[in-house]
Amino acid sequence: MKKLRLLFASYIATITVLFLYSFTQVDLSLTLSKFSIYQTLEKSFQYLGFFQRPFSAIIFSAILFLLFIFYLLFLYFAKGKKIQPKQMKILILLTFVLLVFSYNAFSYDLFNYIFDAKIITHYFQNPYIHKASDFPNDPMLNFMRWTHRTYPYGPTWLLLTVPLSFIGVNIFLPTFFMFKLLMGVSFLGSCYLIYKISEKLSPENKLVNLAFWAFNPLVLIESLVSAHNDIPMIFLMLFSIYLFLQRKKTLSLLSFLFSIGVKFSTGVFFPVAVYIFVMDRFKKNIDWEKIFIISFFLAIITVFAAALRTTFQPWYILFPLSMATFVPKKYFIFIPSLIGSFFAASVYIPYVLLTDYARGYPLVVMNVEAAGIVSIVVLTFLFFLRVKFLKH
Numbered sequence: 003m004k005k006l007r008l009l010f011a012s013y014i015a016t017i018t019v020l021f022l023y024s025f026t027q028v029d030l031s032l033t034l035s036k037f038s039i040y041q042t043l044e045k046s047f048q049y050l051g052f053f054q055r056p057f058s059a060i061i062f063s064a065i066l067f068l069l070f071i072f073y074l075l076f077l078y079f080a081k082g083k084k085i086q087p088k089q090m091k092i093l094i095l096l097t098f099v100l101l102v103f104s105y106n107a108f109s110y111d112l113f114n115y116i117f118d119a120k121i122i123t124h125y126f127q128n129p130y131i132h133k134a135s136d137f138p139n140d141p142m143l144n145f146m147r148w149t150h151r152t153y154p155y156g157p158t159w160l161l162l163t164v165p166l167s168f169i170g171v172n173i174f175l176p177t178f179f180m181f182k183l184l185m186g187v188s189f190l191g192s193c194y195l196i197y198k199i200s201e202k203l204s205p206e207n208k209l210v211n212l213a214f215w216a217f218n219p220l221v222l223i224e225s226l227v228s229a230h231n232d233i234p235m236i237f238l239m240l241f242s243i244y245l246f247l248q249r250k251k252t253l254s255l256l257s258f259l260f261s262i263g264v265k266f267s268t269g270v271f272f273p274v275a276v277y278i279f280v281m282d283r284f285k286k287n288i289d290w291e292k293i294f295i296i297s298f299f300l301a302i303i304t305v306f307a308a309a310l311r312t313t314f315q316p317w318y319i320l321f322p323l324s325m326a327t328f329v330p331k332k333y334f335i336f337i338p339s340l341i342g343s344f345f346a347a348s349v350y351i352p353y354v355l356l357t358d359y360a361r362g363y364p365l366v367v368m369n370v371e372a373a374g375i376v377s378i379v380v381l382t383f384l385f386f387l388r389v390k391f392l393k394h
Contacts, residue, residue, distance in 0.1 A: 006085065013072045014096055017222075020065050021100045024227055026051030026058055027107035027354070029145040034105075034175060051354065059355035066347055069219035077330075080213040087197075087209060094193050094216050101226035102186035103179065108350045109228040109317070110147040116177055117142055118153045119160065119167035129153035129160070142174070158238075158263030159231055185229040188237040189221075195240040196327055202247050203290050207331070215327040220343040223350070224317040232317050235264035236324045239271070246278065255279075267304045267321055271297060290328070297325040298335060314371055316346035333385045338378045345374025 025047045028034065034044065051058050079085040106112040114134070121129040125137060134140070134149035143149055153160075166184065170177030193216045200208035215221060225233040238261035245254035258275055261268040274297055281288050301322035308318050319342055326339045352366040 024104035024107035032145040080209040119163040123167040156263035294328040
């Protein structure tokens with residue numbers, strides 16, 4: 003019990019350091035508050051992040067390393083049923099409370115989400131036609147990127163974000179944290195749904211499945227810190243599965259369509275959804291394990307498609323991970339998920355060390371990604387050989 007308490011305390015301490023570290027990445031053109039005490043703190047944090055980059059990279063590497071160690075330990079304790087559901091839920095809730103108030107340290111996409119909604123609520127224009135650069139006097143352009151792109155997402159995302167922008171009345175900080183809260187609540191909701199779906203389909207694995215998703219450092223960084231809209235998309239997809247298991251098929255279909263309407267990626271599941279509804283219509287048994295395995299590989303296809311269209315981004319992996327969480331005991335799922343998560347999160351080490359504007363940054367990132375792919379292939383193959391050998 004004492005060892006578990008020490009583990010939990012160490013984990014929360016590391017999450018707290020990640021929360022604090024996120025503010026080292028506050029853009030130099032952005033001031034989050036005019037309070038003099040905060041500004042003094044902010045400048046000292048920015049000095050570490052922007053002018054002491056080697057030391058900053060060491061700190062972040064240590065945070066990342068510790069989070070992956072905790073991740074493996076939580077998986078181990080969950081598998082051995084040495085951690086109670088209540089303990090896990092408290093840890094997840096504390097993680098949410100800390101990181102939902104962090105700065106979006108490793109991505110500028112959150113600012114684009116805010117501005118897309120602002121085009122409607124403040125400028126009364128269509129974001130599918132107009133872009134941020136069409137409003138050159140807006141102060142947000144000082145710390146934004148990708149200002150020359152029009153709105154690339156589906157209508158569901160506007161339905162979720164426009165009300166927040168309206169409530170924020172063009173005041174940046176409240177709007178910023180409302181958007182962060184939307185992502186955080188989506189993360190909490192996804193954890194709840196993974197637990198409930200697992201409880202229905204595979205109750206003996208519900209804690210492992212939850213730990214696989216909820217404590218994955220990449221999931222925490224991309225959903226709670228950087229706050230990407232992949233997490234609301236995933237929540238709606240999981241909600242669709244949950245509703246189907248509750249025999250609420252019409253609502254399930256609506257949730258699935260709303261999920262597609264966030265970012266389109268879940269549209270790849272359309273053939274699977276048709277198969278599930280047909281099997282249910284004819285009262286055939288549905289092999290959910292196979293469904294999740296197929297869905298995992300379909301989600302990986304969207305990662306490659308998105309990477310070919312633009313470039314690979316670490317948060318693309320959230321989508322396949324959300325399906326992998328239901329079948330983590332399959333080695334050909336677990337190994338790619340673990341190694342992929344580690345190398346995807348490791349991309350941020352050269353990001354904080356060099357910045358993505360540095361001349362050598364793209365080559366370094368390509369090397370990290372290549373190392374990840376090679377590691378996945380080699381380790382999966384070696385484990386496959388081991389499994390074959392043990393069978394004989």
